[in-house]
Amino acid sequence: MSYDQLTPTPDADSKPFWDACRNHQLMFQKCAECGDVRWPPSILCPQCHCRDAEWIESVGKGTVYSYAIYHQAFHPAFAAKLPYVVAIVQLDEGPMILTNIIGCPHESLACEMPVQVAWDDVSEECSLPKFLPIL
Amino acid sequence: MLEAGICKYVVITYGHSALWGGGMYQMLLQLTGNEAAFGHFGAVGGYALAAMRGMHEFSTGPETWKHIAMGQRKWANLNPAAMMHKKAMSEEDYYNAPMVVEPLRLFDNCLINDGGRAIIITTAERARDLKQPPVLIAGMGHHNPSNEIGQAKYMAGPTGAKKAGEAAFQMAGIGVGDVDACQIYDCFTYTVELTMQDYGFFGRGEGEDWFKGGTIEPGGRMPLNTSGGQLSEAYYMGLTPMSEAVMQLRGQCGDRQLGPKTNTKEPEIILCSDNGGILQSNACYIFRKG
Numbered sequence A: 001m002s003y004d005q006l007t008p009t010p011d012a013d014s015k016p017f018w019d020a021c022r023n024h025q026l027m028f029q030k031c032a033e034c035g036d037v038r039w040p041p042s043i044l045c046p047q048c049h050c051r052d053a054e055w056i057e058s059v060g061k062g063t064v065y066s067y068a069i070y071h072q073a074f075h076p077a078f079a080a081k082l083p084y085v086v087a088i089v090q091l092d093e094g095p096m097i098l099t100n101i102i103g104c105p106h107e108s109l110a111c112e113m114p115v116q117v118a119w120d121d122v123s124e125e126c127s128l129p130k131f132l133p134i135l
Numbered sequence B: 001m002l003e004a005g006i007c008k009y010v011v012i013t014y015g016h017s018a019l020w021g022g023g024m025y026q027m028l029l030q031l032t033g034n035e036a037a038f039g040h041f042g043a044v045g046g047y048a049l050a051a052m053r054g055m056h057e058f059s060t061g062p063e064t065w066k067h068i069a070m071g072q073r074k075w076a077n078l079n080p081a082a083m084m085h086k087k088a089m090s091e092e093d094y095y096n097a098p099m100v101v102e103p104l105r106l107f108d109n110c111l112i113n114d115g116g117r118a119i120i121i122t123t124a125e126r127a128r129d130l131k132q133p134p135v136l137i138a139g140m141g142h143h144n145p146s147n148e149i150g151q152a153k154y155m156a157g158p159t160g161a162k163k164a165g166e167a168a169f170q171m172a173g174i175g176v177g178d179v180d181a182c183q184i185y186d187c188f189t190y191t192v193e194l195t196m197q198d199y200g201f202f203g204r205g206e207g208e209d210w211f212k213g214g215t216i217e218p219g220g221r222m223p224l225n226t227s228g229g230q231l232s233e234a235y236y237m238g239l240t241p242m243s244e245a246v247m248q249l250r251g252q253c254g255d256r257q258l259g260p261k262t263n264t265k266e267p268e269i270i271l272c273s274d275n276g277g278i279l280q281s282n283a284c285y286i287f288r289k290g
């Protein structure tokens, strides 16, 4: 499997999110009933089961909920990147997404550190939202 | 189904050829989905994220986890069926092992192996007429918080173990103090700590104090994962802990048998756990000598 096959496979629910990523916009569904901003995209609000939602654009700022540092490559495409950081970032609008922290010395990593989105254009079709520390 | 008379015996089996079949790798890769784009794969990464959040919220880390890895290894050294039977583990071995996904080192991870396990369940009445000494299910509880781990706020507990444990203790009519030994699902050392914490064996962040000094080892006051567990015997999902609990209560465990042979209390009650996904589900079982 090449890295290309590891890039996200959008489904009907997540296509608007990944399409927006190509334009360097971080878009999430906001429930029309209770206002919950959710991830991953879905037809129902996980909090109140309401079907109506609007897509809103995130400012792209948040905090690190947790992180982990990969020292082994589980796929050859990542061997040259070791060690690299996977993290869960909680955006200021609410949703938590899995991502990478880049541009941060590993000894400075910490839960709750503020971060902002930094786009990684991995191919013509795909831009990944990664995060940089806010200094 | 047994109570209703629909069936007489239920066999629960688990087997895999994880070493050569690639099935385990496939399963773990499928757990990953779109997160593979960020280099996030399988279970180790998920539990590493959980363990790091645990380290942020309460006092835990390798100083706690080494006691679990080394304690279980001592049990495996008494179990000829264990993969790690002939391999001792010193504190130096634990710390010098490579990081897999930080904060988890190699010996914080369970084993990959070929093999299988099976248990048979029937009514207590029927069991009394069978060849083997019966072991009774005194209590059970399940709880499945079941968010995607990426959206979960229970990485540092309380996990599903809290409610599952409460339900099992209530059904059995006992408390933590009545338990003679534990067989805890141990995909990672952190899972053992968090599960025991949520079951109420010690307070939040008191794990290091509770585990140190040989608490869970041969001769210890709360023997845990006495086959070596999935960290040091073999990985058979929930059947590693369950089969060991049953065999211990039957007195069929050879050199690792709880009681005078290992300078531990002869067991009447053993608590077991199972755990699914990345801390997304928990089952607690309390077994009693029949």
Ligand SMILES: [Zn+2]
Residues within 6 Å of the ligand: A031, A032, A033, A034, A035, A036, A045, A046, A047, A048, A049, A050
């Ligand atoms: Zn809602």
